Amino acid sequence: MNITDSFTRIRLIAGTTFLEAVRQKFFNSLLLISIALVASSTFFQQFDFGTGELKFITDFGFGALFFFGSILSITATTQLFFNEMENRTALTMLAKPVYKLEFLTGKFLGAHLLMLCFTLVITVVLSGILYWREMVLLERLGNELLSNGSLIRYGDVFLFGFLQWMKFGIIAAFVLFVASFSNTNLYTIVVSFFMLIICQLQYIARDTYSGMEAGWERILVLGLGLIFPNFQLFNIGDQLVFDVEKAPAVSTVFQITGYGAFYSIAFVLLAQVNFRRREI
Amino acid sequence: MATPAICIRNLTKDFAIGMRGLKLRAVEDLCLEVGDNEIFGLLGPNGSGKSTTIKIILGLLEASTGNCEIYGKPSKLVDARRRVGFLPESPYFYRYLTGRELVRYYARICMVARAEIDAAVDSVIKLVGMTEAADRRVGTYSKGMLQRIGLAQSLVHDPQLVILDEPTAGVDPLGSAAIAEIVRELKRRGKTILLSSHLLAQVEGLCDRVAILHRGKLVREGRVDDLVEEKDAESLVVQGLNAEARAAVEAEIKAQGGRLARVEKPKLSLDAYFLKEVHRREIEHVTQQEGEEEL
Ligand SMILES: Nc1ncnc2c1ncn2[C@@H]1O[C@H](COP(=O)(O)OP(=O)(O)O)[C@@H](O)[C@H]1O
Numbered sequence: 001m002n003i004t005d006s007f008t009r010i011r012l013i014a015g016t017t018f019l020e021a022v023r024q025k026f027f028n029s030l031l032l033i034s035i036a037l038v039a040s041s042t043f044f045q046q047f048d049f050g051t052g053e054l055k056f057i058t059d060f061g062f063g064a065l066f067f068f069g070s071i072l073s074i075t076a077t078t079q080l081f082f083n084e085m086e087n088r089t090a091l092t093m094l095a096k097p098v099y100k101l102e103f104l105t106g107k108f109l110g111a112h113l114l115m116l117c118f119t120l121v122i123t124v125v126l127s128g129i130l131y132w133r134e135m136v137l138l139e140r141l142g143n144e145l146l147s148n149g150s151l152i153r154y155g156d157v158f159l160f161g162f163l164q165w166m167k168f169g170i171i172a173a174f175v176l177f178v179a180s181f182s183n184t185n186l187y188t189i190v191v192s193f194f195m196l197i198i199c200q201l202q203y204i205a206r207d208t209y210s211g212m213e214a215g216w217e218r219i220l221v222l223g224l225g226l227i228f229p230n231f232q233l234f235n236i237g238d239q240l241v242f243d244v245e246k247a248p249a250v251s252t253v254f255q256i257t258g259y260g261a262f263y264s265i266a267f268v269l270l271a272q273v274n275f276r277r278r279e280i
Numbered sequence: 281m282a283t284p285a286i287c288i289r290n291l292t293k294d295f296a297i298g299m300r301g302l303k304l305r306a307v308e309d310l311c312l313e314v315g316d317n318e319i320f321g322l323l324g325p326n327g328s329g330k331s332t333t334i335k336i337i338l339g340l341l342e343a344s345t346g347n348c349e350i351y352g353k354p355s356k357l358v359d360a361r362r363r364v365g366f367l368p369e370s371p372y373f374y375r376y377l378t379g380r381e382l383v384r385y386y387a388r389i390c391m392v393a394r395a396e397i398d399a400a401v402d403s404v405i406k407l408v409g410m411t412e413a414a415d416r417r418v419g420t421y422s423k424g425m426l427q428r429i430g431l432a433q434s435l436v437h438d439p440q441l442v443i444l445d446e447p448t449a450g451v452d453p454l455g456s457a458a459i460a461e462i463v464r465e466l467k468r469r470g471k472t473i474l475l476s477s478h479l480l481a482q483v484e485g486l487c488d489r490v491a492i493l494h495r496g497k498l499v500r501e502g503r504v505d506d507l508v509e510e511k512d513a514e515s516l517v518v519q520g521l522n523a524e525a526r527a528a529v530e531a532e533i534k535a536q537g538g539r540l541a542r543v544e545k546p547k548l549s550l551d552a553y554f555l556k557e558v559h560r561r562e563i564e565h566v567t568q569q570e571g572e573e574e575l
């Protein structure tokens with residue numbers, strides 16, 4: 001198996017997967033809705049939150065990114081996988097000298113690329129709105145609020161976007177894992193949403209764990225905590241953007257990135273275990 | 281003896297259906313050998329296991345028991361498919377690519393060298409007669425065109441073995457004849473072709489050898505001529521004989537110890553008749569057009 005050839009094939013498969021995705025109405029409409037929602041947060045300015053307004057817009061934007069991003073990641077990955085199975089284009093592809101792992105990795109990267117686009121657009125829109133409101137606010141309140149030239153660290157908005165994107169990667173990978181053993185679209189989507197909720201609430205298990213006595217129950221909870229990634233790790237938004245003293249350490253960001261990459265790769269490999277024996 | 285292109289030994293395939301471990305036997309104890317540079321037909325009614333057999337040959341399905349090799353390599357290995365081209369049954373492709381982009385895409389997937397891609401793509405598109413429509417989106421293609429572009433993508437990396445699943449299903453007789461002609465051309469170029477079909481008349485004059493499947497079992501296998509020939513009879517096709525002369529011939533046959541089994545008018549097959557008629561009109565149409573241009 002020649003590694004450069006392998007990468008070429010993965011790149012090609014990811015390319016068509018991505019192209020197919022952006023041509024779907026679903027992606028485009030979800031993107032528009034998300035942009036509209038992020039933009040609509042400015043209508044709340046009548047409450048005159050002061051600097052609180054910026055915080056509100058940021059939270060709202062991050063919330064929309066997570067919410068719609070998760071939906072898109074689950075539905076798009078499912079759709080991209082099953083389209084290929086149902087239209088039997090996978091049959092044509094896998095009858096060529098293509099490894100099934102290359103196929104899965106290509107699908108994963110295509111979906112991940114789609115999420116990169118989505119995340120980028122949303123964070124750019126969010127930053128634009130924040131910048132506009134910041135300017136308005138500064139004009140009204142004068143410059144005394146300013147300590148270092150700006151209220152907002154825009155780099156952190158993108159950092160948050162990046163971490164969310166890593167999370168979407170894990171989601172796309174576990175959707176592929178579910179899809180690898182399921183026969184229908186709907187089943188995959190439902191199971192994936194359950195997994196998403198478990199990962200989102202996983203910190204509860206961690207809390208329980210630390211309060212438990214040694215025993216098999218504790219091992220069980222520990223096991224669950226390891227199988228399902230902890231999505232709360234990626235939500236360091238509170239410390240981001242505003243809090244000057246508590247800016248996240250670079251090493252933390254690297255750790256979280258590594259954590260995300262590890263789980264993504266692990267789920268793709270698990271998907272391969274099922275997919276290898278799947279009848280096309 | 282040279283390694284056969286395809287070698288299938290005692291192949292059985294069961295599909296698990298339903299919850300209670302119910303099994304459906306799609307292929308049963310099949311043994312087949314396809315020699316190099318041969319046109320081999322896999323025939324049988326719908327559901328007789330042709331596609332299943334083909335998928336196992338391509339390593340897309342795993343055999344329940346038995347084994348299958350392509351040029352001596354187990355078909356489970358990806359490496360065995362390096363020089364194999366495949367046209368699936370009623371193929372479907374990424375609709376938003378043009379025909380040319382599609383063929384090019386698969387050429388790159390199959391690692392055709394960069395310097396050769398353009399020439400390879402052009403030549404297969406020409407071979408299947410899709411030059412004019414090559415820059416239209418695949419989504420706008422008719423059934424016959426999909427089949428042709430599918431054939432092009434299966435040939436673009438110059439495979440030694442070409443596997444075609446129902447290449448003529450749903451294609452008009454003209455298209456089928458064109459596909460048959462392409463298959464003959466491939467044989468002239470030294471390739472091996474395995475094709476499946478339930479349209480027996482179309483493959484009769486095409487295949488060197490055929491295997492007939494029924495409910496997953498091999499019914500017959502051999503050279504087409506051997507299978508359909510009536511060994512103990514010959515037919516004489518005679519023209520311009522009046523009644524007297526015919527009576528004389530019949531008497532002579534009797535005198536020689538033969539027996540006149542039946543007398544019939546030789547018939548053209550409907551396919552052949554259709555092709556002849558369409559071909560004649562096509563020529564008339566072209567000469568007429570040329571005539572108009574000259575005026
Ligand atoms: N994935 C599958 N699961 C269950 N049964 C299948 C599957 N694929 C094919 N079969 C069954 O196997 C038999 C042979 O099918 P197939 O090989 O497609 O026939 P053919 O190509 O000759 O028309 C049929 O009875 C079909 O219903």
Ligand SMILES: [Mg+2]
Pocket residue numbers: 327330331332369445446
């Ligand atoms: Mg079939």
